[in-house]
Amino acid sequence: MSLTYLIPTILITGFIFFSLIFIVKQQTAVLIETFGRFTSVRNSGIQFKIPFVQRIAGRVSLKIQQLDVIVETKTLDDVFVKLKVSVQYVVIKTKVYEAFYKLEYPHDQITSYVFDVVRAEVPKMKLDDVFVKKDDIAIAVKTELQDAMLDYGYDIIKTLVTDIDPDAQVKEAMNRINASEREKIAAQFEGDAARILIVEKAKAEAESKRLQGQGIADQRREIARGLEESVEVLNKVGINSQEASALIVVTQHYDTLQSIGEETNTNLILLPNSPQAGSDMLNNMVASFTASNMIGEQMKKTGTPKKKE
Structure with missing residues (x-):
């Protein structure tokens, strides 16, 4: 066989093989x-045909x-809103014939049912309910699609409401409301915090005053005990109680003058402040106690006069 006939034969054989x-x-x-009439469905792998x-x-x-289907509709409180509904579907393996021959444009069919269900459900709800019950809307869409598309060989796996977008003015108003609510809550927290601080500060001040008073009382009690002991010591050396009291007062007077003198920036002036002031104070106190x-002795001798009836 010459080359002229071999090449066409090879080409024809190759064409028939790849067509097979x-x-x-x-x-x-x-x-x-087969001759324009449906014969069979072939699955994955190497297949043959005539x-x-x-x-x-x-x-x-x-x-x-x-x-993904975007539907614009109106809620019960007259707010226009756009919903994005995502439909996940698959062709049933045993109903490939129905999916191919019965329905030419499945996307359009699914979109129509989504529009119909959403526009039937959302107008029954207020805007806030649309956000809360978006899963109910998705279930309603799936139920409707499942019943309608099953005859066409399609199984609806899942439907999701993935986005809810109200009108721009409504969205702005909602943001203002949310901001106001947050500011109100923040003000309440700040007020509670300030009130707690005031109460705790008052408690701390009260406790401080109580401790301060207790300290002053303890201090005075110790001073009195010290004075009592000083008087007892002076009594043992022949100084009576009146003279001892006067001597202690004078001693405290000089101690006070000494402590004042140690302060360089003090503006306190103690009167009288002459050198003989301490001696005069002692003499006056002794004379007062003696008198x-x-x-008292005279009143004991004469007796206390009785009151007239």
Whole structure:
């Protein structure tokens, strides 16, 4: 056989071979028609068909697909809102024929049902309820789609309301309301904190005053005890109580003058402040005590006069 006839033969043989064999990818189904009539569905792997008799009518993906649908509608309180609904669906493996031949534009069909359900459910709710009950809306969409698309060979895996976008003016008003509420809560917390500080400060001051008073009382008690002991010591050396008291007062007077003199920036002036002031004070106190004793002795001798009835 000459080369002139060999090359066309090889080309024709190769064409027939490649027309006979075809490959189906994973998660894909191929529909075969014989003389224009559906014959079979071929799954993944190497497949064969009769050249010029059978042909590939189409390929259908068996993977899960997602369709995002944006629906604009109005709520019960007359607020326009846009909802983004994501629908996840898949072609049922045993219903590839229905999915390919019964429904030409599945995306349009799904979109129509989503619009119908959302516009039937959302107008029954107020805007706040739309945010709270978005899962209920998604369930309603899935239920409606599941019943409608099952006959066309599609299974609805899941539906999600992924975004709720109110009108811009309403959104701005909601942000202002939220800001006001947060400022109110912050003011309440600040007020509570200030009140706690005031109460705790008052408690601390009261405790400080109590301790200070207790300290002063203890100090005076110790001073009195010290004076009592001093008087007892002076009595043992022949100085009576009156003279001892006067001597102690004079001693404290000089101690006070000494402590004042140690302060360089003091503005206190003690009157009288002459050198003989201490001696005069002692003499005056002794004379006063003596006169008081004399009056007391005289009253004992004469007796206290009785009151007239």
